[in-house]
Amino acid sequence: MNKKCVVSLCIALWCVTITIGPVFGSEEECDFPAIFNFGDSNSDTGGLASAFPAFLNPPYGDTFFGEPSGRFSDGRLIIDFIAESFQLPYLSAYLDSIGTSYIHGANFATSASTIRLPNRIIPGGGFSPFFLDIQYTQLVRLKSKSSSTTTRKTGKSEKRLRLTPKEEDFKKALYTFDIGQNDLGQGFFGNMSIQEVNATAPDIVNTFSNNFKNIYNISGGKSFWIHNTGPIGCLPYILENFQSAERDEVGCAKPFNEVAQYFNHVLKQAVAQLRNDFPSASITYVDVYSAKYSLFTHPEKYGFEQPLVACCGYGGKYNYSVGCGGTTTTVNGTQITVGSCRRPFVKVNWDGIHYTEAANKHVFDKISTGAFSHPPRPLKRACYNSY
Ligand SMILES: *[C@@H]1O[C@H](CO)[C@@H](O)[C@H](O)[C@H]1NC(C)=O
Ligand SMILES: *[C@@H]1O[C@H](CO)[C@@H](O)[C@H](O)[C@H]1NC(C)=O
Ligand SMILES: *[C@@H]1O[C@H](CO)[C@@H](O)[C@H](O)[C@H]1NC(C)=O
Ligand SMILES: *[C@@H]1O[C@H](CO)[C@@H](O)[C@H](O)[C@H]1NC(C)=O
Ligand SMILES: *[C@@H]1O[C@H](CO)[C@@H](O)[C@H](O)[C@H]1NC(C)=O
Numbered sequence: 001m002n003k004k005c006v007v008s009l010c011i012a013l014w015c016v017t018i019t020i021g022p023v024f025g026s027e028e029e030c031d032f033p034a035i036f037n038f039g040d041s042n043s044d045t046g047g048l049a050s051a052f053p054a055f056l057n058p059p060y061g062d063t064f065f066g067e068p069s070g071r072f073s074d075g076r077l078i079i080d081f082i083a084e085s086f087q088l089p090y091l092s093a094y095l096d097s098i099g100t101s102y103i104h105g106a107n108f109a110t111s112a113s114t115i116r117l118p119n120r121i122i123p124g125g126g127f128s129p130f131f132l133d134i135q136y137t138q139l140v141r142l143k144s145k146s147s148s149t150t151t152r153k154t155g156k157s158e159k160r161l162r163l164t165p166k167e168e169d170f171k172k173a174l175y176t177f178d179i180g181q182n183d184l185g186q187g188f189f190g191n192m193s194i195q196e197v198n199a200t201a202p203d204i205v206n207t208f209s210n211n212f213k214n215i216y217n218i219s220g221g222k223s224f225w226i227h228n229t230g231p232i233g234c235l236p237y238i239l240e241n242f243q244s245a246e247r248d249e250v251g252c253a254k255p256f257n258e259v260a261q262y263f264n265h266v267l268k269q270a271v272a273q274l275r276n277d278f279p280s281a282s283i284t285y286v287d288v289y290s291a292k293y294s295l296f297t298h299p300e301k302y303g304f305e306q307p308l309v310a311c312c313g314y315g316g317k318y319n320y321s322v323g324c325g326g327t328t329t330t331v332n333g334t335q336i337t338v339g340s341c342r343r344p345f346v347k348v349n350w351d352g353i354h355y356t357e358a359a360n361k362h363v364f365d366k367i368s369t370g371a372f373s374h375p376p377r378p379l380k381r382a383c384y385n386s387y
Helices: 002-019 047-051 078-085 132-144 167-172 181-189 194-219 236-241 254-277 288-297 357-367
Strands: 035-039 105-107 149-154 157-162 174-178 223-227 282-286 327-329 335-337
Touching: 035 078, 035 132, 035 194, 078 174, 078 357, 105 132, 132 194, 174 194, 181 194, 181 254, 194 254, 254 282, 254 288, 288 357
Parallel strands: 035 105, 035 174, 174 223, 223 282
Antiparallel strands: 149 157, 327 335
16 A cells, blocks of 8 residues: 555656646746646546545556546546646645645545535445535635645755645636536436426536635636536446436437536526626636537547447446446356456547546547637636637
């Protein structure tokens, strides 16, 4: 265990070394000293795995990190590509207590996080205790410790190291959000009808807006980048568990995607309202739904195959009867551990719920251009109020 931690720390430092290249200054492009992210497993870089250490086993992380990195994927997430694009190190999970630096921001996202207080939390149920209200209070605490230092002794010498962002960096930072999918999932897997879950969207979004206002107020931040929720009805965990739900022309579960679209419609209006409320801020709504959905409508065009089938999973139409990393007994009686498919780089879905690194990169490439933003603002210009 200790050895593993040392190894993962080294790998983390190595990543920092290779990703902080020279900063290419362009007057056009924003220069964010830090990123603060709020969300769920779509952007969790190790939060849940820090809080509940037994969570992830190989082959998670196989493609990029070479071992489980706390990310629910074979490699990098959209938030990692966002950090790379600003020559910033990958975001440290706020909950990671092992040798972590927050100089360039922090990631408050944990897998299974919701916007609203969840019904049942891990280990007594499926959701993270770190829902959005808590993620906000973590930001408040981190900000109260801005510019704080720690003393590190190496041999005879003592060094003072700063581990948290400077006060002014909270103002200059990029704030990113990717949360909401689990609020819908909780409804779908509870005893609610599609219509009942659909009807919860305004309250979920209202809770999001309240948190946004608090985050805006406490941080002094000016740049906000808000992802909408993806096509949940295209994920094996929905497709396998709701076999009789109507399918659309590409095989996704139609009513589930309709709820996601309605949630996004309400969110888009709420973000427009926030833009009115805070005219000096730059608040971008990003249609991740459409960028992700293109992987299901035109998989071959982008070099993917079988987008509805999990790469790491076992059995059934969607390779999701048994989950990634689980064990099962095959028809011939052999005990197997469920591992990765041979070519994760041509697969969209990694483990039945989450996307592969290849799919995440595709989505990042699409959304960073601004083609999926409202207003139509590229990621590199996320600090600008005009566009
Ligand atoms: C769902 O079922 C639980 C009991 O299993 C019950 O307490 C709850 O009120 C139900 N919720 C709805 C929305 O029907
Ligand atoms: C969700 O609610 C909205 C507003 O009432 C409605 O227009 C839409 O058809 C509903 N969608 C589903 C799937 O129930
Ligand atoms: C904004 O934050 C300050 C602390 O920085 C707090 O005193 C104030 O109540 C907050 N205002 C609102 C509207 O939440
Ligand atoms: C049993 O099946 C697994 C995969 O289903 C296969 O890898 C293995 O070779 C089989 N073993 C025997 C003895 O047939
Ligand atoms: C399903 O998962 C298994 C690993 O359990 C993998 O070998 C196989 O290639 C996957 N199938 C598809 C179609 O990706």
